[in-house]
Amino acid sequence: MRLTTKGRYAVTAMLDLAFHSDIKPVTLTDIAARQTISLSYLEQLFSRLRRANMVKGIRGPGGGYTLADTADKINIADIIAAVDEPIDATKCGGEANCQKEQACLTHDLWMGLSDQIRDYLKGITLAQLLEKHHVKSVAKRQDQEAEQVIGIHRHTELLASLNE
Amino acid sequence: MRLTTKGRYAVTAMLDLAFHSDIKPVTLTDIAARQTISLSYLEQLFSRLRRANMVKGIRGPGGGYTLADTADKINIADIIAAVDEPIDATKCGGEANCQKEQACLTHDLWMGLSDQIRDYLKGITLAQLLEKHHVKSVAKRQDQEAEQVIGIHRHTELLASLNE
DNA sequence: TTAATAGTTGACTATTTTGCTGGGTTAAGT
């Protein structure tokens, strides 16, 4: 699992879509203007997102993109995985072709960590992020309320799984 | 918080160090051989790690690197932060220089997510990863009683080195 | 003292990824 600006662009665009595509499809031109991402770069990203069945493209006037599913069914890990190259799991490609035992061991450790991050991001949906933002803006408007609904208990939960 | 192969190299190298530097300092040449990372690339990474006070360099014959602190005091987030460029938090650099409200909102959402990942990784130490691996390898060894004997002597060798 | 070891530094190169431009083609609505 990698975390780069590319994935960030994708998540941002998907959030924008979740925000605006309730009524009608959203054009990439709109997203490009709102999020200041170049149209052609968005096209690249959405080409992958569409092939991964995260969004649906509707052609013609009045067309655009909509989410392929409800926002609570779309998680962050899948979005990032969709736009990232399939990571080649370098050098120790799946099978044990490592000559050295140590190399494989530390490789395993890293992969385990990577899996945990993926699981963590799999547990966060677009709907949760929108809700969190909603809560936050409401809280800012009224008075300070306790936010952070999503993060904390999940954090401890995952740490607990480390200690098994 | 970014997650790239660079950070992975750094974590892998630090894990290798945590494994082997109990008795004496570990040379980058050794790490390069074990982890199949180029020596000079390691030099770059360890230059940053040293400046970030994650490791100590010891010169002269018998020299090498050791952890600057015990393995339970070194967390993954700090390792990655040490080798990564300070992320520029693009376009909305700290202050609210976003012209559009939406851009800032989704930006906030992403930054919040990024913070959560950082907190998560801050909660995972080298010691935890080593411990997890230790348990796992023992279990694997017990399972492989009737099977091929390839890994066994390496395991005992490793366990022996842990008890010294 | 001397030679070997090993870290330190900086500049340099190759490759990959990133973000973007611009050209088109195809499907759908007016």
Place this chain on the structure above:
DNA sequence: ACTTAACCCAGCAAAATAGTCAACTATTAA
């Protein structure tokens, strides 16, 4: 027909990544 917008390329400049080379300095064993 004409427009709109998704779709699909080929390519390209800048940046990041990964690795190389060479000169240097500090340490210490012999």
